[in-house]
Amino acid sequence: MLIPVCDKEIYMSNYTVIPDIHADPERLSLSLATAASSDHLAFLGDFIDAGKSVLRPDDAEVLTRVRRLIEDDGAVAVMGNHELNAILFHRLDSNGQPLRARDDKNRAQHRSFIERFSIGSDDALDWTEWFLTLPLWRDLGGLRLVHACWSDTAISTIAARRLDGRLRPDDLEEVARKETPFARAVDLLLSGPETALPAGIGFHDNSGHYRTQVRIAWWRADAPTWRAAALSVPNPEYLPETEITDELGLDFYGEENPPVLVGHYKMRGAPRIETPQAACLDYPDTPCVYRWSGEQALRTTSLISTNK
Template sequence: MQHYDIIPDIHADIDRLTRTLITLGYVPGSASWSHPEGRIAAFLGDFIDMGRTNRSVLTLVRAMCDQEHAVAIMGNHELNALLYHRPGLNADGTDDGYMRAHSAKNRDQHQTFLDEFPVGHPDTTEVMDWFLSLPLFLDLGGLRLVHACWDEARIATIMDRRPDGLLTNGDLQEIALENDASGFAEAVLTTLKGPEAELPAPHHFHDIKGHRRTALRLKWWQSDAMTWRDAALSVPDPETLPATPIEGDVAFRAYGAEAKPVFFGHYKRLGTPTIDAPNAVCLDYPRVTCAYRWVGEATLDPQNLVVID
């Protein structure tokens, strides 16, 4: 059985990436990093933005994938980049000619990537092609990888059109408008961004960056988290949320207790990395570098959760 080392969101931080690989036992070679025991690195997406070393991170990860020392899936930042750099209509209703509006907010979120890969540059076009080669999810037999949410119904919706989980250029405009009646766009967006629900008015919260939000990310892997407060994700102070049951039009399906282990990132968790459920773990902790050494277990083992710093 192949063993995997699951590595979450890197966000253009080459030091974080190399520190993780070294801790997990990988060594640099002439073609790429590799593990002397033949283990495979499994990357959960979000390779770009925020940090200042987008090109270095992409070069290292791509080399590992090319040499079959790693597998990788798409994150929402890769999808956002595809839309930002593709001509078309956007959900903001602006006429700037791109599928993701070139607004001040979107440009700020993407600026460190743009500093290295400007719009229209041949290098940028080539990287966008690589982003499209990343599947939205992977089922590797004994484990699953997804950036934000593994929902069986939404995975099935995607596979009905794209059995290999790979988007095409023809899918992007549909996703950019976020109003697809077939449900394909919604399935893709939830897979990469997670399920959300609007808090009952007038409740709101401020996220880790201080932005005021009324839409709440939900702990889709915990079937017993049925109040707004208990189900909350990425909220610095959950005590400010209502302790009332989740109600309304919320597509909230818990991950099956008997399903194979699923690994995901995306949620910018606070505190100490921990196993979220016997078969589910979020590894995205921006303030604490971590990874998971998977050796074939069906029930996740806290001893295999590697906290690096």
């Protein structure tokens, strides 16, 4: 299957890949400090919306620095789900209603951005307009980048309309409803695959919300049980050890593909490479970056801690 690529002219063989910053200027500075002078920078999205552990959140500082790196220094980036959420949150549909509900849950998730820019302000709309310049995926000719899930099928669906992988304002109402194949493809790339747990099974996520659906590690093709395949579950012991028997309809990522790096999943423990072809870099408690120098198989030695 032919996968469209973005911005061929920027292809290089050395990248420092930086995962989710979430409005944390210190984390951004530490991540940038790990890059070698010869490396180009690549970001996996989710620049905004600080979590509770961020001591000095500043969405404006992070966005200004990242935008300058992209526009002036040739860094590359993909859109994260928090950028898409912000685009929808600050815009109205054809009936004058917000494209993303402005309820207590969504306001809490988006609090640091709202406190800095307010809702629907000129600054908020300007920044979310810039978010639309970020593609949903990048194929760098040897290394692939996407925020949450690389799916050939989803990418082909999007590329049939948007070959460069960038959303347009005309797409937003459709994307917000998540009812069409195009909208579901966008959601898969930015939020990853989720499926319903067996009846009666659920868990509380990192924000305390009770969930009966779980994210699935699309790179763990041989994960036999719910507990082994699940992602972003604070205590996996709440999930059953029973085998996953339902057909999930996922594009599990095969060993024949180029390496792909993602963020998004708030992994726990020490950063690690789970498979030679795919890895998540989002470890909030033990931040890291990946320094890629053209290798066809990901390696643990290229994971660099950004802790002081």
